[in-house]
Every structure is written in structure tokens, then in C-alpha cells.
Amino acid sequence: MNCGEIRDIIIEYNGKIEGAGIKPEVTAEINSHLVSCRKCALARERMLDMSAKIACDKVEIPANLASGIISRVIPAASEPVKPKIKTVGPTEISFIDKIAELFGVSSRNFAFAMSAVVLAALAISLILYNHGLKSGGEAERIANSKGVPANESIIKEPADKKFKKIENEPSKNLTAANNEETEKKFKRSIFTVESGAVANLTGEYKENELYQVKQGEDLVITYKKVAEVIIKTNSKFKVNDEGIILESGMVSVDLKPKSLPGFSVATPESVVEVVGTIFSVASSDNKTEVIVKKGCVKVTDIKTKAFSLVNAGESKTVVSRQAEVKSETAPVVIEYGSSAAHEAAKTIPAGAQVAASSTSEVVHTAETGTVPVGIDGANIKDVINKFKNENITIDK
Amino acid sequence: MECNGINDIEIIEKVKEGNSAEFEKIITKYSKMIYSIAYRLLRDGEEARDLSQDVFLRAFRFINKYNPEFKLSTWLVRIAYNLYKDRFKTKKLHIVHQISHGDDEEDKKYEERFIDNSPRPDEKVENKMKSEQIINIINRLPANYKMVITLYFWGDHSYEEIADIMEIPVGTVKSRLKRAKNYLLENYSRLLEKWK
Numbered sequence: 153m154n155c156g157e158i159r160d161i162i163i164e165y166n167g168k169i170e171g172a173g174i175k176p177e178v179t180a181e182i183n184s185h186l187v188s189c190r191k192c193a194l195a196r197e198r199m200l201d202m203s204a205k206i207a208c209d210k211v212e213i214p215a216n217l218a219s220g221i222i223s224r225v226i227p228a229a230s231e232p233v234k235p236k237i238k239t240v241g242p243t244e245i246s247f248i249d250k251i252a253e254l255f256g257v258s259s260r261n262f263a264f265a266m267s268a269v270v271l272a273a274l275a276i277s278l279i280l281y282n283h284g285l286k287s288g289g290e291a292e293r294i295a296n297s298k299g300v301p302a303n304e305s306i307i308k309e310p311a312d313k314k315f316k317k318i319e320n321e322p323s324k325n326l327t328a329a330n331n332e333e334t335e336k337k338f339k340r341s342i343f344t345v346e347s348g349a350v351a352n353l354t355g356e357y358k359e360n361e362l363y364q365v366k367q368g369e370d371l372v373i374t375y376k377k378v379a380e381v382i383i384k385t386n387s388k389f390k391v392n393d394e395g396i397i398l399e400s401g402m403v404s405v406d407l408k409p410k411s412l413p414g415f416s417v418a419t420p421e422s423v424v425e426v427v428g429t430i431f432s433v434a435s436s437d438n439k440t441e442v443i444v445k446k447g448c449v450k451v452t453d454i455k456t457k458a459f460s461l462v463n464a465g466e467s468k469t470v471v472s473r474q475a476e477v478k479s480e481t482a483p484v485v486i487e488y489g490s491s492a493a494h495e496a497a498k499t500i501p502a503g504a505q506v507a508a509s510s511t512s513e514v515v516h517t518a519e520t521g522t523v524p525v526g527i528d529g530a531n532i533k534d535v536i537n538k539f540k541n542e543n544i545t546i547d548k
Numbered sequence: 549m550e551c552n553g554i555n556d557i558e559i560i561e562k563v564k565e566g567n568s569a570e571f572e573k574i575i576t577k578y579s580k581m582i583y584s585i586a587y588r589l590l591r592d593g594e595e596a597r598d599l600s601q602d603v604f605l606r607a608f609r610f611i612n613k614y615n616p617e618f619k620l621s622t623w624l625v626r627i628a629y630n631l632y633k634d635r636f637k638t639k640k641l642h643i644v645h646q647i648s649h650g651d652d653e654e655d656k657k658y659e660e661r662f663i664d665n666s667p668r669p670d671e672k673v674e675n676k677m678k679s680e681q682i683i684n685i686i687n688r689l690p691a692n693y694k695m696v697i698t699l700y701f702w703g704d705h706s707y708e709e710i711a712d713i714m715e716i717p718v719g720t721v722k723s724r725l726k727r728a729k730n731y732l733l734e735n736y737s738r739l740l741e742k743w744k
Contacts, residue, residue: 163729202736205679206701211584218579225604
């Protein structure tokens with residue numbers, strides 16, 4: 153046995169080795185150890201001493217303790233304790249009991265069933281209410297897709313209802329909403345560079361400084377646990393108040409829906425706003441193509457400011473020079489990083505802004521080559537704010 | 549479970565039936581035990597008396613919730629422990645020192661807080677001072693460790709009873725006890741070294 157084991161036994165038995173029910177051979181071993189080890193012997197001596205002193209601690213009981221407590225407790229609790237036996241007579245049958253009897257169930261089960269019905273009704277009401285709000289949003293979307301402003305939507309009623317509250321209390325509600333939004337943005341934690349590195353970074357990321365991801369490495373940045381931004385090898389990018397500006401290359405963003413609302417990624421030709429979507433954007437030779445895998449994105453042409461919504465399974469090509477916006481159905485979803493995406497990237501005209509609403513992928517092709525960019529569901533402004541306003545820790 | 553020849557359960561049944569005077573017997577029987585524990589936890593006579601009173605008041609009010617599977621004393625001590633924890637949280641009666649191992653800096657700070665640096669006392673009063681310092685060390689234990697130590701050294705409770713009182717597994721009782729005793733020994737040793 154070593155000192156640690158001996159010490160454990162000393163502590164467990166308060167130093168009383170003999171007569172503590174320890175096996176004789178173990179006791180002998182301990183005793184022989186104590187003879188040779190001064191430290192353990194001292195520990196035992198002190199443990200015995202300490203235990204004895206603790207045991208000697210006496211408490212003086214006040215003379216009138218019990219009577220004092222009785223005089224206080226009994227009057228304070230003078231109300232007679234309700235008898236546990238419950239007498240149920242015919243006169244005590246309540247209205248609920250009667251109804252329960254009609255259904256042939258006990259009153260307790262009936263009460264449970266009624267509670268369940270009420271809860272279910274509340275849940276359904278809530279779902280219907282939310283659906284109503286979404287319908288308002290849907291109306292806005294449809295209106296936008298038809299080039300009609302949201303407040304002149306052909307489905308006016310839900311939208312009007314949605315905005316009525318704000319009209320009634322404009323300053324209060326808007327202020328509260330703004331505060332909430334600000335709080336959301338500025339309370340978020342810093343981005344962390346999980347892996348990869350940029351070639352020319354010294355210290356923190358600086359605003360509008362051009363960085364290039366090192367050859368053969370992808371720069372992986374996480375934002376809490378809600379966002380992962382992958383800036384592919386050789387990509388050139390900047391960070392500023394507005395977010396990430398991808399000069400060339402590809403960014404892939406994966407965000408939890410609604411985690412960073414309004415997140416977007418900007419390229420020289422376009423801005424992609426994420427609202428809970430998976431999509432890809434490829435940009436080259438004055439063309440930008442957006443392919444939506446999931447959810448909905450908002451694509452805005454930077455020059456004309458025209459925007460349109462692109463839904464899941466659809467794609468949109470924006471030609472900047474002619475400021476033409478063409479929509480077409482894309483039956484095949486192009487995966488991020490796939491050859492199809494790269495092919496698509498080659499056909500995308502520059503000069504568009506793309507906005508989405510959740511998990512997304514963006515492929516941006518610069519003049520020097522194809523650069524994919526992925527975004528996943530948040531506000532690019534938030535992300536960029538993080539880069540600027542919060543320290544970015546570099547793990548590597 | 550016998551109280552002046554009458555079983556605790558019988559008394560409780562009478563109290564449940566509305567005979568509150570019967571509860572006096574329970575107070576008479578267990579008040580000393582509860583006060584002793586309360587005093588050792590609080591180290592203040594008035595506070596201990598108040599806590600004891602609260603224990604019996606609560607026990608009286610919730611007598612219907614008493615589970616006869618446990619000893620009445622266990623139930624009462626459990627009430628005392630819960631009330632003590634509440635007081636500990638709200639009033640912050642004690643400076644809590646987290647038990648830590650190997651944190652010399654923290655231990656040093658702790659030691660400086662309560663160890664008297666005056667010259668070595670006469671041998672006559674040394675024992676008394678040692679006892680007081682040991683109590684001081686115990687007083688600064690976190691509530692759950694202090695309760696384990698109190699019940700173990702002064703309450704004459706088994707591990708199982710302590711586990712029932714504190715509503716924790718027996719293994720946890722043992723581990724807490726071991727850590728607490730180890731901590732006491734370390735600090736007591738340090739104290740003695742200082743006085744040499």
C-alpha cells in the first residue's frame with residue numbers, strides 16, 4: 153500500500169485503525185507503513201486529534217427549548233389539521249361529477265379530458281394565428297415576385313392585419329423591435345477561426361483589408377454554434393460593417409434557420425441575403441446565377457435595385473449590363489462545390505444582389521477563376537459586424 | 549420510534565385526526581436533537597432556536613406528507629436541512645469556501661481569512677483554540693459538505709440515513725464525507741504547522 157491508500161484509510165476511519173473492522177493483515181500492513189513513514193503517521197495523529205476535538209464539541213441546550221417551541225408552534229398552527237379521510241356523500245356530488253357520470257368516466261378522468269381539449273383548442277388557435285401571419289408574409293412574397301409592392305399586395309387582408317398593430321403604436325413598437333434587433337446583433341459572441349488561415353493576416357481582421365485564404369487550405373469560421381462560414385482556398389475577401397465581401401473565390405455558409413436573420417454575403421456583382429435557406433450563387437463575366445436548394449432568397453440587382461424572390465427548386469440569372477432578370481425553374485438542385493455548380497457559375501452574369509432567408513450556399517466566380525461562396529441562414533451584416541466589432545480569435 | 553411508550557406513528561395519526569396537542573410530544577422528544585443540529589450548522593443560539601421552531605411548524609403543517617417508511621427523526625432533520633439551505637442561500641450567513649484540491653493560492657487566501665496570526669498561545673488554552681479553529685474550518689464548508697460532517701460527527705446517523713436526509717445517493721454521501729474530512733485534515737495540519 154502506498155501513502156495515498158494509507159491516507160484514504162486514515163481519513164475514512166478517522167485515524168482509528170484498530171477495532172475499525174479492517175482486516176488484520178491490512179491493519180498490520182498499515183501499522184508497519186506508519187512506523188516507516190513519518191508523514192502518514194503524522195496524518196493519522198492529527199486525524200485522531202481532530203476527530204476527538206470535533207467529538208468534544210458540545211451544544212448547550214436552552215432550558216426552555218421544548219416549551220418555547222410548543223408555545224410558538226401549536227398556537228401558530230392552531231387551525232385544526234384537515235382530516236385525511238374524505239367523506240363523499242350524495243350531496244357532495246358536483247356538477248362535473250354529474251357530467252362525468254353521463255359519459256361513464258370518473259370525474260378526475262373527465263377533468264383531465266376537458267383540460268386536454270382546452271389545451272388542444274389553444275394549440276390549434278396558436279397554429280392558425282401563426283398561419284395567418286405567414287399568409288401575410290406569403291402575400292408579400294407573391295406581391296414582390298409580381299413586381300407589386302408589399303403594401304399593395306393582391307392579398308391585402310393578412311398583410312394589413314399584420315401591419316395594423318405597428319400603425320397604431322408606431323414609435324413604441326418600432327423602437328422595441330429595433331432594440332431587440334440591436335440586442336440580438338451585439339450580444340452575439342465572436343467568430344472563431346476553426347481551421348485554415350489567411351496569408352496576410354497579422355493580429356485582428358481589419359476593415360476593408362483584402363485577405364486571401366492560404367493555398368490548399370479552407371478558412372473555416374464558426375459563429376457560436378449557429379453558423380459556419382467556409383471561405384475556400386485562395387479566396388480573396390474583405391470584412392467591413394456590412395459583412396463579408398468576396399472579391400473572388402467561394403464562400404459556403406451554413407446557418408441554423410432564424411439564428412442570424414438577415415445574414416447576407418456580398419460579391420462585386422451581388423448581395424445575397426439569407427433568411428433561412430440553402431442556396432448557391434455563382435458570378436462571372438457580368439452574370440450571377442442563383443440556385444435555391446431550400447427556402448427562399450431575395451436577389452437584388454445592384455445597379456437597377458430591382459429584386460425578386462427565388463424559391464426552392466428555382467434558379468435565377470441576373471445579367472448586369474442589360475439589367476435583365478430571368479426566372480426559370482431549376483428541377484435539379486446543385487450541391488455546393490459540385491461540378492454542376494461550377495458549370496452554373498460560368499454562366500452567371502454579374503451585377504445582381506441575391507437575398508435569401510436561411511441556410512444558403514453562394515458560388516461566386518471571379519474573372520480569375522471560379523470561386524464558390526456558401527452562406528447558411530443569417531444576416532451578412534451581422535456576420536460582418538462580428539468581424540469588425542468583435543475580436544476574432546485565431547485558433548491556428 | 550417509541551415516545552414515552554407511545555409509537556411515533558400513533559402520535560402522528562392522532563395529529564392527523566386533528567389532535568394538535570399530541571404534537572407536543574414530538575416536539576418534546578426531538579427538539580434537542582433538532583436544535584443541536586441547527587446550532588452546529590448556524591453557530592448562533594437564536595438562529596438555531598428559530599430554525600428549530602420552523603422545523604416543527606413545518607412538520608406540523610405538512611404532517612400528512614410524512615412517509616412512515618422513514619424514521620420521524622430523519623424526516624425532521626431533512627426539513628431542518630432544507631430550511632438551512634434556504635437560509636444559507638438567502639441570508640448568506642457564511643462565507644462559503646469551495647473545497648478544492650491542489651489550489652494552493654485559494655487555500656492560502658482561505659487560511660488567511662480565519663487563522664489567527666497572533667503569537668503561539670499558552671498550552672493551557674491551545675486545545676480550546678484548536679477546537680475553535682476546527683469548528684471555524686467546518687463553518688466555512690459549503691452547506692452540503694457541512695451538513696454531511698454535522699450529521700456524521702454529531703448526528704450519529706448512518707450513511708443511509710444521511711443519504712435519506714439529504715436525498716442523495718449513499719455513494720455521494722461517502723465521497724462528500726471523504727472530501728470534507730480530507731479538507732479538514734489538510735487545513736488543520738496547516739494550522740498546526742503555523743503554530744509550531
